[in-house]
Amino acid sequence: xxxxxxxxxxxxxxxxxxxxxxxxxxxxxxxxxxxxxxxxxxxxxxxxxxxxxxxxxxxxxxxxxxxxxxxxxxxxxxxxxxxxxxxxxxxxxxxxxxxxxxxxxxxxxxxxxxxxxxxxxxxxxxxxxxxxxxxxxxxxxxxxxxxxxxxxxxxxxxxxxxxxxxxxxxxxxxxxxxxxxxxxxxxxxxxxxxxxxxxxxxxxxxxxxxxxxxxxxxxxxxxxxxxxxxxxxxxxxxxxxxxxxxxxxxxxxxxxx
Amino acid sequence: xxxxxxxxxxxxxxxxxxxxxxxxxxxxxxxxxxxxxxxxxxxxxxxxxxxxxxxxxxxxxxxxxxxxxxxxxxxxxxxxxxxxxxxxxxxxxxxxxxxxxxxxxxxxxxxxxxxxxxxxxxxxxxxxxxxxxxxxxxxxxxxxxxxxxxxxxxxxxxxxxxxxxxxxxxxxxxxxxxxxxxxxxxxxxxxxxxxxxxxxxxxxxxxxxxxxxxxxxxxxxxxxxxxxxxxxxxxxxxxxxxxxxxxxxxxxxxxxxxxxxxxxxxxxxxxxxxxxxxxxxxxxxxxxxxxxxxxxxxxxxxxxxxxxxxxxxxxxxxxxxxxxxxxxxxxxxxxxxxxxxxxxxxxxxxxxxxxxxxxxxxxxxxxxxxxxxxxxxxxxxxxxxxxxxxxxxxxxxxxxxxxxxxxxxxxxxxxxxxxxxxxx
Numbered sequence: 001x002x003x004x005x006x007x008x009x010x011x012x013x014x015x016x017x018x019x020x021x022x023x024x025x026x027x028x029x030x031x032x033x034x035x036x037x038x039x040x041x042x043x044x045x046x047x048x049x050x051x052x053x054x055x056x057x058x059x060x061x062x063x064x065x066x067x068x069x070x071x072x073x074x075x076x077x078x079x080x081x082x083x084x085x086x087x088x089x090x091x092x093x094x095x096x097x098x099x100x101x102x103x104x105x106x107x108x109x110x111x112x113x114x115x116x117x118x119x120x121x122x123x124x125x126x127x128x129x130x131x132x133x134x135x136x137x138x139x140x141x142x143x144x145x146x147x148x149x150x151x152x153x154x155x156x157x158x159x160x161x162x163x164x165x166x167x168x169x170x171x172x173x174x175x176x177x178x179x180x181x182x183x184x185x186x187x188x189x190x191x192x193x194x195x196x197x198x199x200x201x202x203x204x205x206x207x208x209x210x211x212x213x214x215x216x217x218x219x220x221x222x223x224x225x226x227x228x229x230x231x232x233x234x235x236x237x238x239x240x241x242x243x244x245x246x247x248x249x250x251x252x253x254x255x256x257x
Numbered sequence: 258x259x260x261x262x263x264x265x266x267x268x269x270x271x272x273x274x275x276x277x278x279x280x281x282x283x284x285x286x287x288x289x290x291x292x293x294x295x296x297x298x299x300x301x302x303x304x305x306x307x308x309x310x311x312x313x314x315x316x317x318x319x320x321x322x323x324x325x326x327x328x329x330x331x332x333x334x335x336x337x338x339x340x341x342x343x344x345x346x347x348x349x350x351x352x353x354x355x356x357x358x359x360x361x362x363x364x365x366x367x368x369x370x371x372x373x374x375x376x377x378x379x380x381x382x383x384x385x386x387x388x389x390x391x392x393x394x395x396x397x398x399x400x401x402x403x404x405x406x407x408x409x410x411x412x413x414x415x416x417x418x419x420x421x422x423x424x425x426x427x428x429x430x431x432x433x434x435x436x437x438x439x440x441x442x443x444x445x446x447x448x449x450x451x452x453x454x455x456x457x458x459x460x461x462x463x464x465x466x467x468x469x470x471x472x473x474x475x476x477x478x479x480x481x482x483x484x485x486x487x488x489x490x491x492x493x494x495x496x497x498x499x500x501x502x503x504x505x506x507x508x509x510x511x512x513x514x515x516x517x518x519x520x521x522x523x524x525x526x527x528x529x530x531x532x533x534x535x536x537x538x539x540x541x542x543x544x545x546x547x548x549x550x551x552x553x554x555x556x557x558x559x560x561x562x563x564x565x566x567x568x569x570x571x572x573x574x575x576x577x578x579x580x581x582x583x584x585x586x587x588x589x590x591x592x593x594x595x596x597x598x599x600x601x602x603x604x605x606x607x608x609x610x611x612x613x614x615x616x617x618x619x620x621x622x623x624x625x626x627x628x629x630x631x632x633x634x635x636x637x638x639x640x641x642x643x644x645x646x647x648x649x650x651x652x653x654x655x656x657x658x659x660x661x662x663x664x665x666x667x668x669x670x671x672x673x674x675x676x677x678x679x680x681x
Binding site for chain 2: 066078079080081082106116117118119120122203205
């Protein structure tokens with residue numbers, strides 16, 4: 001095949017991420033946009049953008065994420081588990097790592113040994129402990145997720161007992177009703193996400209490699225700090241970590257060329 | 258399709274609701290089964306039965322009832338069919354595998370009851386299952402708390418016999434189950450008006466043993482790396498075997514096994530060479546619950562064995578019929594049935610040994626341990642299952658699902674990722 005580039009498109013429930021690699025594996029393009037109402041339209045607009053920049057038919061494309069089936073032009077589809085793993089191995093430049101991916105709709109825990117997935121776990125149907133949970137709670141407190149994190153840092157230890165987003169929201173409303181400071185409620189929200197991830201991790205055997213956070217929450221320093229505290233281990237992350245899935249997909253595309 | 262409307266009407270079924278059910282089934286059958294390539298020819302029989310699942314067999318049962326035979330509806334593989342057969346009764350499975358019946362069950366049961374129980378109760382109370390209308394008596398058993406209490410609710414509507422399954426496997430428990438079988442035999446004698454004899458029981462033991470051997474032949478063929486039949490097709494065969502006449506069931510399974518053995522000889526496989534082989538374990542898959550198998554087999558893998566009640570637990574282990582008294586035969590029955598490693602037992606190391614043994618026998622690349630939502634017994638046991646398999650170096654994926662289709666995307670992602678992981 002004479003395609004010049006490999007593209008990875010990760011259609012998440014909240015955001016669509018794209019990475020384009022050239023033949024040497026260098027990142028030549030990255031893009032993040034809201035998935036919006038129609039993942040098909042979003043995928044089409046991504047295709048349009050990258051074709052404009054790099055030319056038509058110059059890509060081998062792998063789609064991933066929950067919307068991977070909505071990318072009809074992709075040459076292949078690979079699950080977000082495999083893509084996050086492959087992407088994280090490249091981003092963190094380590095072969096034995098443990099990945100926590102907190103996405104919009106689900107939370108994934110992936111154990112990677114010698115560069116390949118050895119075990120993984122995803123949360124169930126419920127959105128507790130996900131980016132969506134954070135968004136819903138921030139909304140209830142009339143702040144942005146970023147502001148919620150900043151507030152939580154100043155909050156006092158407070159707990160939400162319910163793991164379900166809907167029930168937790170009513171708990172938050174109760175706390176508001178009782179006059180609990182917003183900072184304390186924000187603390188409880190982040191604490192609940194971190195606790196949920198920590199509890200889930202008990203079901204698999206993590207290795208001694210670093211613990212890395214990927215997905216939309218990687219920009220939130222406070223979440224990283226609280227995760228490190230819960231796991232008693234420095235959680236690594238980097239701004240590009242939210243592209244881990246797209247990066248993995250692009251690497252799969254490259255390997256299939 | 259034959260016209261069964263008159264029969265359904267006479268059975269007092271809710272025809273309008275039943276029509277809605279009948280409308281969705283052909284699509285499901287088409288999507289799950291008829292899209293497969295290169296199916297064994299002998300599957301024609303099961304295709305026909307499933308296409309008229311509420312017609313063909315119910316009509317036969319009604320004919321037999323007219324001759325004075327009694328029909329026993331059962332919920333579980335612990336019920337000793339041999340006793341019923343020996344007393345000229347008929348055993349049939351009951352409905353409970355579709356989301357269609359769940360809302361009806363939720364009308365009287367807590368929402369957090371497993372879908373199998375909710376669907377069974379819904380099928381009975383909603384009058385949309387001919388088997389539930391036909392049976393003269395229902396045989397329940399104490400294999401979980403949900404069923405125990407649901408039987409009390411069902412008992413308001415239908416005559417029930419409850420067998421008390423022991424929860425441990427000490428010698429006194431096996432003795433206790435023998436006594437339960439003896440009590441059950443007395444009740445079945447009352448209902449059928451027939452007298453149990455050693456000869457009749459031995460004959461019935463042979464009939465059911467032959468059915469088990471025939472089913473095992475089909476399963477044994479799946480051990481071949483040259484996979485001659487899909488998991489979906491085998492599952493359908495197993496599901497229908499709960500409803501069919503045991504002699505015909507054995508005959509049909511043997512015919513299928515002949516064809517599968519021929520396929521192995523000729524190198525005919527239903528999957529590509531690099532297809533990952535999956536052993537499925539967990540809660541039963543009642544007809545028409547094909548969701549898990551369908552997702553697995555459209556995600557680059559094939560199901561090669563089911564360690565479940567709708568699988569190996571139904572036919573493994575034969576009953577020793579060398580006894581010369583009813584008491585000896587009851588004990589032989591108890592010993593066979595008590596080898597079943599249902600999660601209702603504590604402790605239950607036998608199930609883990611079975612899973613590991615079967616994974617090796619069937620050359621599985623990985624195990625999917627899937628339980629129905631709100632089945633605490635199987636859900637809790639997942640921890641030991643997963644630890645034991647990891648120790649053996651066998652990849653395992655633990656899942657939980659119900660009858661709704663809404664989680665099929667999430668299931669597919671996990672299963673595809675599991676397959677990708679096995680491919681490395």
